[in-house]
Amino acid sequence: MLKVYGRKDSSNVQKVLWTLNEIGVEYEQLDFGGKYGNLNTLDYLTLNPNARIPTIEEDGFILWESNSIVRYLASKYDSGGIYPSDPQICANANQWMDWQQTTVGQYIVPLFLGLVRTPYEDRNIGVIEASRQGMIKVMQILDDHLQRNIYVSGNEFSIGDIPLGIVVYRWLKLIQDRPKMTNLETWYKLLVKRPAFKCNVLDIPFK
Ligand SMILES: N[C@@H](CCC(=O)N[C@@H](CS)C(=O)NCC(=O)O)C(=O)O
Missing domain, CATH: 1.20.1050.10 (Glutathione S-transferase Yfyf (Class Pi); Chain A, domain 2)
Incomplete structure (x- = not known):
């Protein structure tokens, strides 16, 4: 299942969660960043060398930068919907x-x-x-x-x-x-x- 790394109260993570709910894709949200920390571990830095949230992981594909994630998800799962075809x-x-x-x-x-x-x-x-x-x-x-x-x-x-x-x-x-x-x-x-x-x-x- 698609994983979203990032606490729910981050505005940049919220962009991703909002998008996922709009397009009806299931995901697992993992609390990282803020009071949860864990951004400077070797494991997380391998996913996102910026030590920032959000990051997503889907079948080995890793992506960071919230707006890029929104574009990726919408183009993959809702092209012609919230990802405009024109x-x-x-x-x-x-x-x-x-x-x-x-x-x-x-x-x-x-x-x-x-x-x-x-x-x-x-x-x-x-x-x-x-x-x-x-x-x-x-x-x-x-x-x-x-x-x-x-x-x-x-x-x-x-x-x-x-x-x-x-x-x-x-x-x-x-x-x-x-x-x-x-x-x-x-x-x-x-x-x-x-x-x-x-x-x-x-x-x-x-x-
Ligand atoms: N340009 C990046 C900015 C990412 C960013 O700065 N995220 C903040 C949360 S909104 C962060 O990781 N802060 C450290 C933390 O939450 O511990 C994006 O849009 O994804």
Whole structure:
């Protein structure tokens, strides 16, 4: 059976678990990382030399990098479904996935670490505020895109919605002082209706 290495409260692991539930593939989830540790063992480093989660293993095939795992699973098990068959729609989904990692990540990661993982007295308010401002800027780009699109890559839910759905959940939960973004909230309400999003993201407490 396909193995997923990574604790359930990691946002990058959640992308993989959410995808697996969307496409109906059975898996075994193994608690690695965070309080479970075990990332710097020789065995784990052989799977993933970055000592990071998630990693998957399927019949001897090993893959790391959460967005690459989402693409692999969806293309293998749900091509034409959440992995769009139209090359341009698929490219759009990939574009927004890459944008999540490279552009949005630089703001949501310090915001999350500052507000969730850092004790109040140790927080760097300057970094938190700069990250909040950065998030407003990038969320407005997504909000504008969603004015013309029901989902990230068009009319259908796809892999493009998964990484950003997890980020937007954290953004809406962590920051109340933000401009209203109607299109983003309309899209987010569609995600909330998905059982795979609820059980792998909404129901898991922040850690
Ligand atoms: N770019 C990598 C980032 C992986 C990453 O940084 N994962 C975090 C968890 S979200 C991690 O391994 N942290 C160490 C830990 O959980 O102990 C990916 O998308 O998979």
